Each structure stands twice: as C-alpha cells, then as structure tokens.
Amino acid sequence: MKDYLLVYRADYTTIPDRTPEEAAAMTKRWMDWIGSIAAQNKLTDRGQRLAASGKVVKNESTVTNGPYAEIKESIGGYSIIKANSYEEAIVLAKGCPVFTQGGNVEVREISPM
Amino acid sequence: MQQPELIPHLFRTEYRKIIAVLCKRFGFEQIETAEDIASETFMTAAQTWGLQGIPQNPVAWLYTVAKNKASNFLKRQAVYNHKVVKDPAVNEDTSTMPAYEIDLSPQNINDSQLQMMFAICHPAIATEAQIGLSLRILCGFGIEEIADAFLSNKETINKRLFRAKEKLRSENIAIELPELAQIDERLGTVLATLYLLFSEGYYSVSNNKTLRKELCFEAMRLCYMLVENKHTNKPPVNALLSLMCFHASRFEARLDRNGELILYEEQDTSLWDADLISKGGYFLNCSASGNQLSKYHLEAAIAYWNTQKDDTKEKWEAVLQLYNRLLQIEYSPIAALNRTFALSKANGAPEAIIEAEKLQLTNNHFYFTLLGELYTGINNRKAIQHFQQALALAKTNTDKQVIQKKLDKIAH
Known part of the structure; x- marks a missing residue:
C-alpha cells in the first residue's frame, strides 16, 4: 500500500452563498464520502480544510496575496489515502463532493524521503 | 452472612486490597510472597472462624492477620539480610517497629x-x-x-x-x-x-452469565477509581465509564437464561437498566470538557443512541456521523460494518449496498449477514445467497441460529 495525497481544488469565488441547510447537506456529503474511505481502511489522514485566502512568498522581497492570481481555482483542502496503485486511488477519489462544486481532485503519490 | 458465604465474599472484596498494599510495600520482586500472605490470611480465617465463630469485625480481623504475617516476613528478611547475607545497608537494630508496619488504611x-x-x-x-x-x-x-x-x-x-x-x-x-x-x-x-x-x-x-457480569462490573469499578482520583479524572476516562454504563444497562435484556444472546431488536426494553442509562448520561456529560475527542467519546455517544430504541431519522443520521468519525480515528471491521448498517438507515439500502460491497470483508460472517439484510426486499435471491455464505462462515451455534432465523424469514 502506498499513500496518495488528494488535493481538492475549486473556484470558490463562483460558489453561491449557501443556506445553513445547504451547508449542512454539503458537510454531510463530505463526511459520508471520507467515512466511506475510512470504512474501507484506506484513510491515512483525513487532512484539513484550508482558509480561502493566503500569501505567496516569491522571494526575499516579494510577498503577494495568494494563492495564485493567475488561476481562479484554489486549494480548499487535502486528505491522504492508502491505495495499491494510481488506478485504485482514482477509484477512491471518484464520488468526491468537490465535483458538485465544479471542482477537481488532484491525486499524487507520496514518495517518502 | 454465614461463614460459608462470608469468606468467598470477603475474598472477592478484600484480597485485592491486601495484595495491592503488600505488593506496593514489597515490590514486584516479592509478588509471590505477597500472594502467599494474602492467601494464607484467608486460610487462617477459614480455620479460626470455623472453630471460634465469626469475629465482630471480620475485615479488621483479616487486616490484622495480614499485617502480622507481613511484618513477620519483613523481620525475618531483615535478619536474613543482616546475619546471612551480611548486607551492611541493613540496620543492626531490627526491633524498630515502624519499618515493619503495614499501612492498610483506606x-x-x-x-x-x-x-x-x-x-x-x-x-x-x-x-x-x-x-x-x-x-x-x-x-x-x-x-x-x-x-x-x-x-x-x-x-x-x-x-x-x-x-x-x-x-x-x-x-x-x-x-x-x-x-x-x-x-x-x-x-x-x-x-x-x-x-x-x-x-x-x-x-x-x-x-x-454471573461471571461475565462480574467481569463487566469489575472493569467499571476500576474505571470509577480513575474517575475518583483528581489526577486521572480525565475526559476519556469519563467517556469510557459512560460507554460501559450504557452497554451494561442492557445486560439483563441481551442474554437469556442459558446465557444465549438476544438480538437488540428482540430485546425487552423493560429489562434495560434505567439507573445505568442515567449514569451513562451523567458520565458522558462529564466527558465533554477539554478539546480531546477520543474513540471512547464517539463510542459512548453511539451507545447513548442505542439506548433510544425508536428508529428515527435523527438517530441514524447521528449514529452514521459518529461512525464516520470513529473510523477516522481507528479502523475496525466491526465499526465499518456498523457504519454501513447506519448508512442504510440514514441514506437508504441501495447506497449502503454499494458501500458494503466495497468493504470486501469476505472472511467475516457479519459481512455476509449485513449484505443479506441489505438485499432483503430488494433482491431476495441475492439475500439468500449472502445469508448462506454467512452461515458457512459462522462458528458459534448462536451465530448460526441468528442467521438461520433470517433465512427462514425470507423463505416464508
């Protein structure tokens, strides 16, 4: 088994404001999805959500408001899962609730130092 | 209480106290001696009380005998160390009493x-x-x-x-x-x-059944000791005690006279112990401090919902989310199966079937029993196949009977 990083990306600026009920339904979708991976004993680390804004330190003197001005999508969160292959990791990533927000999941094998 | 019942009763309540104090005093080097002295104390009691009758305060009597036996041992050991081993660390004066006092205070x-x-x-x-x-x-x-x-x-x-x-x-x-x-x-x-x-x-x-119950209550007693001490009275300890109270509340309802298991759905709720359920609630409240969420907190909360027998949407949604979080802390096949059962109650059987088939716990009879139940009413032919696989994997008679009952239900 190898660890794979799942990076959740979406254009959070275009997501309309949600009612509390919609927000709760979205939370449930995430919890059920991550719970499904955990129930298969394939969750290494649930990970965390990331705050919407951030800073990018480009060099000693340049710091910009980030994440990235050039692309609209930003990273909303990450998790680490266990899988035998990319194929299996991709199957696990399918069904991720980020798709309903027009987002995507980047799957990266973790290569330990 | 008459002598024949009194000594076994005192053995259960006092032996452990004497042994703990003596072991603490002697160290693990002499654990066998501590055990011997504690056992001999009860033998002396059986002999003496049989002849002279039960003393007024049997516990104090036991403590005095244990103290004497232990002090004698310590004195003999000091003499031995001094005279035979010639250990210079041992004080010449072996008559100083406090060195051989055994403290059996509460x-x-x-x-x-x-x-x-x-x-x-x-x-x-x-x-x-x-x-x-x-x-x-x-x-x-x-x-x-x-x-x-x-x-x-x-x-x-x-x-x-x-x-x-x-x-x-x-x-x-x-x-x-x-x-x-x-x-x-x-x-x-x-x-x-x-x-x-x-x-x-x-x-x-x-x-x-009696022995099983005693094991449970002993575990609860030890856990309660931790709650009573200010250094060990931590949120997870309260959560564990809460969990034990909730589980123990069903003790009378979940086993029949022969010690055979009665399934949750078939239990007589009037046999559930309301006092233990309320204690469970009390300790669950006590556990809700600090920012640590242990698996005991989650399991206690699930056990709380299990004391609510009504099949409400609220109950199953809460149970599902608790299992989702429990599995993130610690995976176990039984939690994965229970999570999938809660999923079927909260989100419907079709979704739960898809999730269940991902689990692939193919050497576990509970896995096939769960699939059998999920398919019942949706695809009875598949349900029967799964129940039969469960039957082939089940080891105990109780498990086999439970599965057979479910099979019979579909057939009729």
Whole structure:
C-alpha cells in the first residue's frame, strides 16, 4: 500500500452563498464520502480544510496575496489515502463532493524521503 | 452472612486490597510472597472462624492477620539480610517497629490499587498478560474463574500469569502513578485494558452469565477509581465509564437464561437498566470538557443512541456521523460494518449496498449477514445467497441460529 495525497481544488469565488441547510447537506456529503474511505481502511489522514485566502512568498522581497492570481481555482483542502496503485486511488477519489462544486481532485503519490 | 458465604465474599472484596498494599510495600520482586500472605490470611480465617465463630469485625480481623504475617516476613528478611547475607545497608537494630508496619488504611489501599493498575497496564506488558494480571491482582479472581472466562484451563492461566510476573520484574516496572506530564499517555494503555476487560465479559464466549457480569462490573469499578482520583479524572476516562454504563444497562435484556444472546431488536426494553442509562448520561456529560475527542467519546455517544430504541431519522443520521468519525480515528471491521448498517438507515439500502460491497470483508460472517439484510426486499435471491455464505462462515451455534432465523424469514 502506498499513500496518495488528494488535493481538492475549486473556484470558490463562483460558489453561491449557501443556506445553513445547504451547508449542512454539503458537510454531510463530505463526511459520508471520507467515512466511506475510512470504512474501507484506506484513510491515512483525513487532512484539513484550508482558509480561502493566503500569501505567496516569491522571494526575499516579494510577498503577494495568494494563492495564485493567475488561476481562479484554489486549494480548499487535502486528505491522504492508502491505495495499491494510481488506478485504485482514482477509484477512491471518484464520488468526491468537490465535483458538485465544479471542482477537481488532484491525486499524487507520496514518495517518502 | 454465614461463614460459608462470608469468606468467598470477603475474598472477592478484600484480597485485592491486601495484595495491592503488600505488593506496593514489597515490590514486584516479592509478588509471590505477597500472594502467599494474602492467601494464607484467608486460610487462617477459614480455620479460626470455623472453630471460634465469626469475629465482630471480620475485615479488621483479616487486616490484622495480614499485617502480622507481613511484618513477620519483613523481620525475618531483615535478619536474613543482616546475619546471612551480611548486607551492611541493613540496620543492626531490627526491633524498630515502624519499618515493619503495614499501612492498610483506606487511603493507602486506594493509592496502592491505583498505582498497581498503572504498573500492570504498562505498555511493556503484553495485552493478554495485562488482562490476566488485572483479573488476578486488581479484581481478586481465582485461577479457575480466569480459566473459565477465557475458556482455558488452570495450567495455561498459571503459566501465563507466571510469565507476566517475570516480565514485571525483568522490566523493572515501578508501582507508582506516572508523572503528571505522562499521565495522559499512560492512561491510554490503562483504558484500553479496562475496555478489553469489559468486552471480555460483555462479548465472552463463556456461558457463565454471573461471571461475565462480574467481569463487566469489575472493569467499571476500576474505571470509577480513575474517575475518583483528581489526577486521572480525565475526559476519556469519563467517556469510557459512560460507554460501559450504557452497554451494561442492557445486560439483563441481551442474554437469556442459558446465557444465549438476544438480538437488540428482540430485546425487552423493560429489562434495560434505567439507573445505568442515567449514569451513562451523567458520565458522558462529564466527558465533554477539554478539546480531546477520543474513540471512547464517539463510542459512548453511539451507545447513548442505542439506548433510544425508536428508529428515527435523527438517530441514524447521528449514529452514521459518529461512525464516520470513529473510523477516522481507528479502523475496525466491526465499526465499518456498523457504519454501513447506519448508512442504510440514514441514506437508504441501495447506497449502503454499494458501500458494503466495497468493504470486501469476505472472511467475516457479519459481512455476509449485513449484505443479506441489505438485499432483503430488494433482491431476495441475492439475500439468500449472502445469508448462506454467512452461515458457512459462522462458528458459534448462536451465530448460526441468528442467521438461520433470517433465512427462514425470507423463505416464508
């Protein structure tokens, strides 16, 4: 088994404001999805959500408001899962609730130092 | 109480106190001596009380005899060390009394038992040995009772305990409370052992209902000792005690007269112990401080919902989310199966079938039983196939009967 990083990306600026009920339904979708991976004993680390804004330190003197001005999508969160292959990791990533927000999941094998 | 019942009763309540105090005093080097003195005390009681009748205060009588025997041992040992071994560290004057006093005050008994709990549940001791030692030294169980609880024999248990005591010595484990900074970490092992002790009684294969119940209540008693001490009264300890109370509340309802399991759906709720349920609620509230969410918190909350028998949407959604979080902390096949069952109640059977088939716990009869249940009413042919696979994998008669009943239900 190898660890794979799942990076959740979406254009959070275009997501309309949600009612509390919609927000709760979205939370449930995430919890059920991550719970499904955990129930298969394939969750290494649930990970965390990331705050919407951030800073990018480009060099000693340049710091910009980030994440990235050039692309609209930003990273909303990450998790680490266990899988035998990319194929299996991709199957696990399918069904991720980020798709309903027009987002995507980047799957990266973790290569330990 | 008459003498024949009195001595076994006192053995159960007092042996463990005497042994903890003596062990603390002598150290694990002399654990066998401590056991011998404690056992001899009860033999002396049986002989003397048989001839002279029961003393006015039997417990005080036992403590006096144990103290005398222990002081005599310490004196003999001091003489031996001084005269035979010529240990210069030993004081010439062996008559100074305080050196041989044994303190059997309630405070010292309590302290010694708590310290003993941490010593026995030391991470260096194998889990199986921790359970055996706990039963023997912290709970005062006889070798035969321990053998019965494990469906084993006396020789095996004796050997296991012997090796465990050797380990206590070779690892040089001190009988003391860990330093405050280490308590949380060490408590983890203690709680895991208490939980196993409880489960041993709750899910035991032994049909001895009285013994099983006693195992559960002993685990609860030890957990309560931790709650009573200000250094060990931590949120996860309260959560574990809450969990045990909720589970124990169904003790009378979940086993029939022959010790056979009665399924949750078929239990007579009037047999559920309302007092234990309310205690469970009390300790669950106590556990809700700090920012640590242990698996015991989640399991206690699930156990709380299980005391609500009505099939409400709210209940199953809450249970599903608790299992989602529990599995993130610690995976276990049974939690994965229970999560999928809650999913079927909260989100519907079709979604749960898809999720269940991902689990692939194909050597587990509960897995096929769950699939059988999910398919019942959706695809009965598949349901029957799954129940038959479950039947082929089930080992105990109780499990087989439960599955057979479900099969019969579909057929009719």
